[in-house]
Amino acid sequence: MQVGNTLIVDTFAEAFRMVYTRVLITAINERWVDHAVRELCGYGSSVIACDAEAGKERDWSASETPDGRPGASALLFAFSPDALAKAVVTRIGQCVMTCPSTAVFNGLHHAESSFALGKHLRYFGDGFQQSKVIDGHRYWRIPVMDGEFLVEESLGVAKGIAGGNFLIQSTNQALGLAAGERAIDAIASLANVITPFPGGLVRSGSKVGSRYTALKASTADAWCPTLRSRMDTLIEPAANCVYEIVIDGSDEQAVSLALRVGIEASVGSGIVAIAAGNYGGRLGKFHFHLRKIMQ
Secondary structure (H helix, E strand, O other): OEEOOEEEOOOEEEEEEEEEEEEEEEOOOHHHHHHHHHHHHOOOOOOOOOOOEEEEEEEEOOOOOOOOOOEEEEEEEEOOHHHHHHHHHHHHHHHHOOOOOOEEEEOOOOOOEEEEOHHHHHHHHOOOOEEEEEOOEEEEEEEEOOEEEEEEOEEEEEEEEEEEEEEEEEOOHHHHHHHHHHHHHHHOOOOOEEOOOHHHOEOOOEEEOOOOOOOOEEEOHHHOHHHOOOOOOOOOOOOOEEEEEEEEEOOHHHHHHHHHHHHHHHOOOOEEEEEOOOOOOOOOOEEEEHHHHHO
């Protein structure tokens, strides 16, 4: 299959089950919303070493948020509800409660389960915290130096999918970066998905395992251009640079749509091929076949 001059390799992206939550952050203006979301999602690229995979989902207008202020939502993914709860409570306590003017709301009210958030963070109030129930939802008001930090008592947890991906093979780095940026910008318009790596792009793709026993993952050598003369390679002959885009989402439909939108945006001059990373189906049960998606 060709899209313009770009080959769509006959392969599939392999993804796996994780759980996720949606955190809705509001603040006095967009600047402080952005600061809070960036801080919350920092060091959230991969659960290979991070406590959660995290990324901004979308902006919310003041007319959409519970407190009538501008906001943004972030999705955070982990392998279990307990791991997710630990990561999110720590991140919000350290990164959002400390950020001027912010408030935090649950973005998954109809989820199958939940975990405590404000119920834990309230203790920072040292006995001066207060709670209030509005429309059946409990909120905690924690005194801080610019007023009060308002936080919902719990956050919903739902099943999600992580690890959807595609690989942009380009003739050079500049064209590969430009293609990746087009893809990330297109995916950013979609709800229910995130691209958790820096700027949405991955330069250091990984494989499972390593010759060093202490490591559970190591460089994806089959996709490294500088190693093509030393081992079997998966890179097309005309390509000299590879970037990966990893997509986490709420369900198969959301991830599939993001893959298609991202691939459509990335093809163009100097983009030799679009491929995907998989382990022959051994890593995850969700298989996104690129050619089927593009049809």
